[in-house]
Amino acid sequence: MQARIKTYCHIKDNKVYLNGQLHFESEGTLSIKDFLKAVYKHLNLKYTKFYKMDEISKLGFLASEVVLEHANNERFDESGIGVVLSNSQSTLVTDKVHQVSINDSANYYPSPSVFVYTLPNIMIGEISIKHKFRGENAFYIFEHFNTEFISDYINSLFTDQKINACLGGWVDQSAENYEAFVYWTEIDGKTENAPEHTEEQIKRLYEIILK
Amino acid sequence: MEELIEQLKVQIIEQLNLEDIEPDDIDPEDPLFGNGLGLDSIDALELIVLLEKEYGIKIENPKDGQKIFFSLKSMAEFITENQKN
Numbered sequence: 001m002q003a004r005i006k007t008y009c010h011i012k013d014n015k016v017y018l019n020g021q022l023h024f025e026s027e028g029t030l031s032i033k034d035f036l037k038a039v040y041k042h043l044n045l046k047y048t049k050f051y052k053m054d055e056i057s058k059l060g061f062l063a064s065e066v067v068l069e070h071a072n073n074e075r076f077d078e079s080g081i082g083v084v085l086s087n088s089q090s091t092l093v094t095d096k097v098h099q100v101s102i103n104d105s106a107n108y109y110p111s112p113s114v115f116v117y118t119l120p121n122i123m124i125g126e127i128s129i130k131h132k133f134r135g136e137n138a139f140y141i142f143e144h145f146n147t148e149f150i151s152d153y154i155n156s157l158f159t160d161q162k163i164n165a166c167l168g169g170w171v172d173q174s175a176e177n178y179e180a181f182v183y184w185t186e187i188d189g190k191t192e193n194a195p196e197h198t199e200e201q202i203k204r205l206y207e208i209i210l211k
Numbered sequence: 212m213e214e215l216i217e218q219l220k221v222q223i224i225e226q227l228n229l230e231d232i233e234p235d236d237i238d239p240e241d242p243l244f245g246n247g248l249g250l251d252s253i254d255a256l257e258l259i260v261l262l263e264k265e266y267g268i269k270i271e272n273p274k275d276g277q278k279i280f281f282s283l284k285s286m287a288e289f290i291t292e293n294q295k296n
Contacts, residue, residue, distance in 0.1 A: 052228050109263070116253055
């Protein structure tokens with residue numbers, strides 16, 4: 001049975017899009033920190049652990065929240081829900097914050113709460129903890145969003161019956177920019193009208209707000 | 212002691228990113244962990260760093276942490292005692 005993409009979210013340039021439609025826009029241009037806080041407030045989430053996350057984890061977490069609000073994921077057993085994300089920068093922004101705290105041996109105070117976010121798969125952990133997902137998960141680093149790899153990898157997990165549904169996508173942050181594209185794909189006979197989970201469809205949906 | 216407690220409230224809120232909490236929301240005698248502020252194990256490590264960075268106090272025996280970090284009041288008492296020495 002063909003997996004299909006049921007819902008997807010883009011976050012970039014102070015805007016949140018759901019299924020290609022503008023879902024939220026901040027008033028004026030905000031820093032990534034203030035923008036993500038505004039999105040959190042807009043979504044009316046009550047999850048204080050959010051404030052402890054680094055920026056890229058917040059970005060991936062919020063994109064996932066927007067998607068999962070419309071995914072009806074409760075129909076699936078959590079042990080069969082996977083999370084496969086990717087980006088180009090790993091956690092470089094947070095890595096640099098940590099580096100600054102250990103540069104000076106005479107003033108050596110690394111922050112444990114910064115250090116724990118110096119791995120990109122922590123983002124997957126945050127999403128999985130909130131929703132109790134226990135399926136296969138992985139985080140990959142590519143120069144650009146590798147739709148061929150992501151589609152092949154997730155489809156192989158479906159074929160091998162490791163998962164029945166999955167969050168996939170691209171969550172990236174550099175010093176100058178940020179971008180998230182997260183989608184929900186599932187094996188479900190009731191979503192025949194949804195796009196198939198193929199490289200071409202993932203690429204089309206990823207680029208949909210650029211047009 | 213009261214001044215130190217108020218200072219600790221501000222430092223803890225900032226260091227632990229407790230953005231939804233105001234200094235007045237924290238009762239100095241409430242537990243910091245568990246049912247109190249709901250801090251976790253990473254927060255405990257941050258409190259150890261805070262004591263060393265801001266007050267120059269190292270906790271020599273990790274087992275003492277449970278008593279020292281029971282509440283804001285116990286933290287302030289520990290700082291006061293150790294800064295006198």
